[in-house]
Amino acid sequence: MKQTWMIYGANGYTGALIARTAVERGLKPILAGRNSGEIQSLATELNLEGRVFSLEKSTQIESGLIGVDLVLHCAGPFSITSAPMIEACLTVGAHYFDITGEIGVFEHAHEQDKRAVEAGIVICSGVGFDVIPTDCVALKLKELLPNATHLSLGFESDSGISPGTFKTMIQGLSSASSERLEGIITEFPLGKKHRTINFGRGPKTAMAIPWGDVSTAFYTTGIPNISTWIPMPAYKIIGARSLKWMRPILSNSFVQAILREWVDRSISGPDEKVRQNSRAYIWGEAINATGESQTVRIETANVYSLTVFGALAVVSRVLNTDIAGGSYTPASLFGAELIEELPGSGTFQFFL
Structure with a gap:
């Protein structure tokens, strides 16, 4: 079944890198954010759908996520933006991923485990270089x-x-x-x-x-x-x-x-x-x-290249794999070898 996914904060530095690489790989994410001019410009350039909405009101976010199965959240600072997006994903039943490195955001994501299980969605923060x-x-x-x-x-x-x-x-x-x-x-x-x-x-x-x-x-x-x-x-x-x-x-x-x-x-x-x-x-x-x-x-x-490769790898795998709902870390989702499988990575070196 075809699934629809979104990059929120696609006009930011890392979000735009992910969007352009996604298109190069034949993927078609929806691009979204609160800056209308920048989002629509990038969406036109990449021939993708663009949506404009802020994270200030839950109803706006939920309307912006209509028909979306997965959100890759790239709009920081995540200590401010992550919680309302997670809440909306729980409400509409969309998987949630972000590229944060902030401890408080990870802790909040983990605290939503039971709700994610009940909603049947995956919540996984830190699908970039962090972490x-x-x-x-x-x-x-x-x-x-x-x-x-x-x-x-x-x-x-x-x-x-x-x-x-x-x-x-x-x-x-x-x-x-x-x-x-x-x-x-x-x-x-x-x-x-x-x-x-x-x-x-x-x-x-x-x-x-x-x-x-x-x-x-x-x-x-x-x-x-x-x-x-x-x-x-x-x-x-x-x-x-x-x-x-x-x-x-x-x-x-x-x-x-x-x-x-x-x-x-x-x-x-x-x-x-x-x-x-x-x-x-x-x-x-x-x-x-x-x-x-x-x-x-x-x-x-x-x-930044690893963040692009990692985020797209995780998104693609989740969209094509039946995973039980809950809060995860990247390695708990796909194992330690995930990093070795990303472009540009070497292999683990061991020392006593």
């Missing part, structure tokens, strides 16, 4: 070390940054870092925790960050202690610590608005040349109660 590669590494480590009690995940990339990601980072400047301790998500000052990690290009100083796997990896593996890391020079780690004194200023709505406007004027996202010439290096480490450890690394395509 497909790290989620798959987490599951692979669980398979290699089933009694692991501690899990660390991280990545290194020179992929550049999109406007949407930059805005999410700005929003996060007023927040602390996070990890999961004995199953509970716990905050601590950004820059407080650091270590040396070889992500795949030699040992580097790394800093703990509030990455989405603090949420998702727990539901994928059941491992109770989880931390997430990126490479960071020592002087920048020291600078990150100073942000705690600026959090009251950075959380001010006026300051946030000014910073978002600056992003709109100044950030366009990495071009095709940058995407083609940059790679991502994913790392994970699991340790059990006796100190036995296992390390996994894998090299993948550029952050």
Whole structure:
């Protein structure tokens, strides 16, 4: 049976990349968003249906989703936009996917599991670089070390940054870092925790960050202690610590608005040349109660290219597979090998 799917936020940097690649593959998503001019322009260019609606009222969203079987939600910041879209998908019976990396969004999605089961829909946040590669590494480590009690995940990339990601980072400047301790998500000052990690290009100083796997990896593996890391020079780690004194200023709505406007004027996202010439290096480490450890690394395509490949792979599989309703992570849907099957990905490398 032919099924209809939608990209909401298709006029954004990543949404447009996904839309163009979908058309190249012979797919015909509906393009949607709240910016009428940009949505209709892109829909005309790609010869696709365009729909314009905002996420401010539930009735508007539900009307916008008439006849839609699956939504790929690409309009951030997801901490604001995800919940109303999930609610509408539950109401109309459409599968929900997004490309977020925000811990709070993952937790909210997981909390809808029972409702998703009852509605017969799949809810799965993080079907892009956030968090497909790290989620798959987490599951692979669980398979290699089933009694692991501690899990660390991280990545290194020179992929550049999109406007949407930059805005999410700005929003996060007023927040602390996070990890999961004995199953509970716990905050601590950004820059407080650091270590040396070889992500795949030699040992580097790394800093703990509030990455989405603090949420998702727990539901994928059941491992109770989880931390997430990126490479960071020592002087920048020291600078990150100073942000705690600026959090009251950075959380001010006026300051946030000014910073978002600056992003709109100044950030366009990495071009095709940058995407083609940059790679991502994913790392994970699991340790059990006796100190036995296992390390996994894998090299993948550029952050944004992987998001395009990952999102389309998951959407295509769900539209062509009978999957029971519920809340899932990418790896719990399609296994650890999902990342190896995406264009530009290498294979898992194992280290004791």
